[in-house]
């Protein structure tokens with residue numbers, strides 16, 4: 001079932017793409033699999049339509065996603081900012097304008113922006129907005145758009161869409177794994193996508209620095225409050241010694257949260273001496289957004305974050321005490 005408002009958005013988005021040539025396509029800073037899949041997915045759609053386009057992100061696109069790029073290079077704005085401005089912009093997987101980061105510096109004075117996203121908090125910052133909050137991923141919205149435009153999509157595009165679905169649903173495990181997600185995935189598989197290869201590449205394979213970091217961070221696993229609270233920590237020395245990048249810390253917090261009986265799992269990351277970033281995950285009833293707010297942070301009920309000043313141990317002591325009092 002498609003609501004009438006979304007049908008209007010789809011028509012407007014299709015019209016936006018048809019009427020412009022020469023697009024700038026951008027996703028958010030620190031792109032994930034859905035950001036990458038939707039950036040390159042849009043590129044393949046524009047390629048099929050014979051349009052001009054340039055792909056730019058604020059930082060570098062992680063190399064593990066570049067198999068989706070085909071012949072389309074993606075510029076790193078910080079290293080090679082373009083010398084020209086763009087009047088037609090397509091932003092993908094960005095909940096608000098700030099997520100675009102510095103790339104907005106190459107928008108023309110009077111730019112028109114198509115905002116394609118699936119975040120419930122999207123503030124509709126585009127001239128045209130194509131936002132469906134019950135979509136599991138931005139690539140799911142692109143699938144709708146390709147259908148609306150009657151585009152015959154390439155094998156490479158199918159791979160982009162499947163990759164975004166796979167990563168934003170955690171391998172078809174999270175609560176956003178709807179019947180629609182599974183039917184799109186089934187369609188893509190029937191058109192030849194090798195799902196097991198993408199799962200291996202995106203979800204299973206760990207680099208040597210990642211596994212080194214995992215090994216050293218698991219050594220820090222601690223429990224408190226009747227093992228209802230668990231945490232890991234990563235000092236800046238540990239991160240450096242492993243050779244891992246900061247995005248390699250992303251999934252570590254789950255090792256604390258996934259322990260049976262744990263209600264709040266946390267990861268303490270020393271960013272610079274005296275500054276500690278804390279990721280909080282709730283395994284059940286606990287509202288971690290509320291706990292993060294006590295330290296000036298925020299987030300969702302089951303996933304939140306904050307930044308605490310002090311040494312790693314001081315931050316751990318303060319936050320673990322607060323979590324204990326929140327759990328009662």
Ligand SMILES: [Mn+2]
Nearest residue numbers: 034093137138
């Ligand atoms: Mn997404």
